[in-house]
Amino acid sequence: MIILGISAYYHDSACCLIKNGEIISAIQEERLTRKKHDASFPIKSINLCLKEAKISHSEIDYVVFYDKPFLKFERLLETYFAFAPKGFKSFLSSMPIWLKEKLFQKKLIIKELKNAFGKKTVWNNKLLFTEHHLSHAASAFFSSPYDKAAILTMDGVGEWTTTSVAIGHNNKINILKEINFPHSLGLLYSAFTFFTGFKINSGEYKLMGLAPYGKPIYAQIIKDKLVNIKEDGSFKLNMNYFDYCTGTTMTNNKFNKLFDGPPRRPESKLTIREMNIAASIQYVIEEIIIKIVKSIKKETQLDSLCLAGGVALNCVANGKLIKEKIFKNIWIQPASGDAGGSLGAALATYYIMLNNRRVVTKNEDNMKGSYLGPSFKNNQIEKTLSNYKAKFLKLNKSEIIDNVAKDLVKGKAIGWMQGKMEFGPRALGARSIIADPRSPKMQKLLNLKVKFRESFRPFAPSILRENLKEWFEIDQDSPYMLLVANVINEKIIKTNDEDKKLIGIDKLNITRSEIPSVTHVDYSARIQTVHRETNPMYYDLISKFNNLTGCPMVINTSFNIRGEPIVCTPEDALKCFMGTDLDILVIENFYLKKNEQKNLSFTNYKELYELD
Amino acid sequence: MGFIIELIRFLKKRKKFWLLPIILILALFGSLLILAQGSVVAPFIYTIF
Numbered sequence: 001m002i003i004l005g006i007s008a009y010y011h012d013s014a015c016c017l018i019k020n021g022e023i024i025s026a027i028q029e030e031r032l033t034r035k036k037h038d039a040s041f042p043i044k045s046i047n048l049c050l051k052e053a054k055i056s057h058s059e060i061d062y063v064v065f066y067d068k069p070f071l072k073f074e075r076l077l078e079t080y081f082a083f084a085p086k087g088f089k090s091f092l093s094s095m096p097i098w099l100k101e102k103l104f105q106k107k108l109i110i111k112e113l114k115n116a117f118g119k120k121t122v123w124n125n126k127l128l129f130t131e132h133h134l135s136h137a138a139s140a141f142f143s144s145p146y147d148k149a150a151i152l153t154m155d156g157v158g159e160w161t162t163t164s165v166a167i168g169h170n171n172k173i174n175i176l177k178e179i180n181f182p183h184s185l186g187l188l189y190s191a192f193t194f195f196t197g198f199k200i201n202s203g204e205y206k207l208m209g210l211a212p213y214g215k216p217i218y219a220q221i222i223k224d225k226l227v228n229i230k231e232d233g234s235f236k237l238n239m240n241y242f243d244y245c246t247g248t249t250m251t252n253n254k255f256n257k258l259f260d261g262p263p264r265r266p267e268s269k270l271t272i273r274e275m276n277i278a279a280s281i282q283y284v285i286e287e288i289i290i291k292i293v294k295s296i297k298k299e300t301q302l303d304s305l306c307l308a309g310g311v312a313l314n315c316v317a318n319g320k321l322i323k324e325k326i327f328k329n330i331w332i333q334p335a336s337g338d339a340g341g342s343l344g345a346a347l348a349t350y351y352i353m354l355n356n357r358r359v360v361t362k363n364e365d366n367m368k369g370s371y372l373g374p375s376f377k378n379n380q381i382e383k384t385l386s387n388y389k390a391k392f393l394k395l396n397k398s399e400i401i402d403n404v405a406k407d408l409v410k411g412k413a414i415g416w417m418q419g420k421m422e423f424g425p426r427a428l429g430a431r432s433i434i435a436d437p438r439s440p441k442m443q444k445l446l447n448l449k450v451k452f453r454e455s456f457r458p459f460a461p462s463i464l465r466e467n468l469k470e471w472f473e474i475d476q477d478s479p480y481m482l483l484v485a486n487v488i489n490e491k492i493i494k495t496n497d498e499d500k501k502l503i504g505i506d507k508l509n510i511t512r513s514e515i516p517s518v519t520h521v522d523y524s525a526r527i528q529t530v531h532r533e534t535n536p537m538y539y540d541l542i543s544k545f546n547n548l549t550g551c552p553m554v555i556n557t558s559f560n561i562r563g564e565p566i567v568c569t570p571e572d573a574l575k576c577f578m579g580t581d582l583d584i585l586v587i588e589n590f591y592l593k594k595n596e597q598k599n600l601s602f603t604n605y606k607e608l609y610e611l612d
Numbered sequence: 613m614g615f616i617i618e619l620i621r622f623l624k625k626r627k628k629f630w631l632l633p634i635i636l637i638l639a640l641f642g643s644l645l646i647l648a649q650g651s652v653v654a655p656f657i658y659t660i661f
Contacts, residue, residue, distance in 0.1 A: 106618075
């Protein structure tokens, strides 16, 4: 039984292929088209998934789309109807695309498949649609290591649902309750993302990263005026302050008055106001999520909880959830955004609709470390490097590890490409930039000269699982970099009185711990635990670095620059390497030094990508 | 034709026949809009629409 899950047409198009319930391959279209958040039909991903799985299109049993267009259209019409005559302008701008394309999605998808694979296959009977939040719930539960668990999904909006609570048991999911549009945690967070001058759908991480620089002085205003939170965590937004139902922005003038002025202009200087706003909304979001989870625990009395939906990527809130110890076990889908909806759609069809048996392996999820994308053979890589006349060494695995560990100690920034590409927004050691976390200068250097991004943004550590407790206040697997925890006291460097007086971005200048480059201004870090079983090469590299330095972790940030999708192919990696201040590039067995590349030049690399 | 049958089934299942007049008017004005506009441009706001 071969099922292809698809997400497309809104943002983050992706495709996932499962065979008899096993996840074989999953790829986000942006990685192949090199267009961030690409929403187009994921035909390149589909072709690559089929190629990776060595399957012909004619062998596909079902193609499943991750949400239901008619239901979405219903929400659209009812929303406009409820607010009419307000919103007529927005109505006029959104209707044509619906009446011309989105409403006829079934036809559109069949047309795309026919264009790609010819007219022989009859797709009509193979094409199915699942509900958006069921797709998220299925992506979390059916990939998790639990036979029975509560499921919480939270995002911007799907068809109607913005938040859902369900129980998953074996091969079924039973939805218990939902919160509907326009009341949405995702849209609330996005409204503040917009207000603080970041781009919606990509700036949410920045808002989260900015929060520790500020104080939550607006939290009470948010709770008094914007969102009514009940004891069980259910919430209602006061739509008098938001514009997204009828207008063309997220917030309105009444909202501006609450937060001392208009929204920050994108790319203008960040002030303490934005930092305080970020801290405040983060505080409120965490309070709501913790209340919801406590109420789910009370209601279900289950031991395990699964999370998915874009809000589940808020790893600071996830870290607080772990600290609260409400559930014994928590598992979060690494591709929690809409790209992961493709995976959920396929799994929901396989288990719920087709009633297939589900086998759960205790303590082991089905995501294969989220290494579900394409990999490249040495001969392919060598051909690419030779075509570009790059100067390289071909080394065996242990030589690669020895060289790179020594380079890390010397303070080099390294582009690291090994094995299958990650599925989901995080780089997990397959397409990563790595460096020494002990260096106080590395955060600034990587942000400004390698990633070309804002200096306030923190970096994450990849740490050997067995050493986790010796460095951070957490003792739980976090293989997908979805949990935040504080550095333990013993590793913290005490700040002096002068340092304590610093505010805002100036806080960056303090060396706070033995691993300053991965310690955020509030002493927290977004942790990835590294396991030999899922990524042996990466594990061995960090072990070697640990042998040399006594530090069992490296800085891990995605292998890309600001606005660029994470690199996928050797060619992408080579271009990014040459276009930035990276010192070393490693692709499988190939080792390149920047200062030896005389024949290569990629100037103005950062101008190729629109700022995100 | 298949689309219209699916749409009617959907309205029946959701018990939302009251949306039908709106959809009909939309279909009428929508076709005019499309004709007038030529190409379709998605609104720039968050992709809820």
